Amino acid sequence: MIEFKNVEKYYGKFHALKNINIKFEQGELITIIGPSGSGKSTLLRCINGLEKITEGDLMVLGENIADPDTDIRQVRQEMGMLFQHFELYPHLTVLENVTLAPVKVRGLSQKEADAEAEQFLTRVNMWDRKDSKPSQLSGGQQQRVAIARGMAMRPKAMLFDEPTSALDPETIGDVLDVMKDIAEKDKMTMIVVTHEMGFAREVADRTVFMKDGEILEDRESEAFFTSPNDPNAKRFIEQIFAY
Numbered sequence: 001m002i003e004f005k006n007v008e009k010y011y012g013k014f015h016a017l018k019n020i021n022i023k024f025e026q027g028e029l030i031t032i033i034g035p036s037g038s039g040k041s042t043l044l045r046c047i048n049g050l051e052k053i054t055e056g057d058l059m060v061l062g063e064n065i066a067d068p069d070t071d072i073r074q075v076r077q078e079m080g081m082l083f084q085h086f087e088l089y090p091h092l093t094v095l096e097n098v099t100l101a102p103v104k105v106r107g108l109s110q111k112e113a114d115a116e117a118e119q120f121l122t123r124v125n126m127w128d129r130k131d132s133k134p135s136q137l138s139g140g141q142q143q144r145v146a147i148a149r150g151m152a153m154r155p156k157a158m159l160f161d162e163p164t165s166a167l168d169p170e171t172i173g174d175v176l177d178v179m180k181d182i183a184e185k186d187k188m189t190m191i192v193v194t195h196e197m198g199f200a201r202e203v204a205d206r207t208v209f210m211k212d213g214e215i216l217e218d219r220e221s222e223a224f225f226t227s228p229n230d231p232n233a234k235r236f237i238e239q240i241f242a243y
């Protein structure tokens with residue numbers, strides 16, 4: 001469903017992605033890990049067109065988004081994206097945040113959108129806060145609402161860019177549990193850039209290790225964490241688990 005073929009990405013003269021070849025299949029949960037500045041966010045942002053690739057081909061949901069004729073808005077609508085900072089609309093309630101795009105973009109009636117929102121907000125344990133404003137919620141609660149908002153667009157895939165790294169430690173588990181539940185029950189394609197190694201190891205089907213713009217390892221998660229092949233990946237994991 002998503003495939004990078006010989007992709008290069010430059011920011012000016014800086015070579016941010018180097019010869020990327022990788023395929024993500026429908027229903028897979030993949031985590032992307034690696035040191036700061038290794039190109040993880042760039043890779044994710046290329047998938048929904050927030051960044052343009054410089055060379056190569058990038059197939060997303062059957063469209064080559066490197067082709068200037070591709071309607072990127074269409075592709076983006078089918079792809080949920082969650083960032084480190086939960087970008088909820090501050091002036092809207094929780095319920096309004098979740099129903100806005102289904103009404104405006106999917107063309108649902110407010111009643112239909114409300115009914116769907118109840119379903120999604122219940123799943124993330126936030127239905128009882130439907131009338132709250134984002135500022136009245138903790139970071140973890142806001143991120144769970146952001147997940148419900150993403151799900152309400154009925155995306156074919158969800159991209160997560162460090163969804164828990166701005167959260168207080170005690171709320172991280174709730175957000176990861178919601179992500180795990182979606183992966184298991186919805187068989188949603190999920191690509192997650194994260195520093196949560198426990199989540200990568202225990203929940204993700206595959207883990208991709210990046211360094212200096214390259215993919216150095218791409219393997220089934222348990223095998224990767226038990227015995228990484230790449231020496232840089234090995235060092236990275238050892239450093240993280242040393243703390």
Ligand SMILES: Nc1ncnc2c1ncn2[C@@H]1O[C@H](COP(=O)(O)OP(=O)(O)OP(=O)(O)O)[C@@H](O)[C@H]1O
Nearest residue numbers: 011012014016034035036037038039040041042043
């Ligand atoms: N808009 C930009 N203009 C110029 N350079 C950029 C831009 N965005 C990212 N970079 C550079 O590209 C490299 C990869 O950045 P990216 O954010 O993809 O890394 P990352 O692995 O996600 O890092 P982190 O874990 O710190 O978020 C970094 O060296 C960064 O400084």
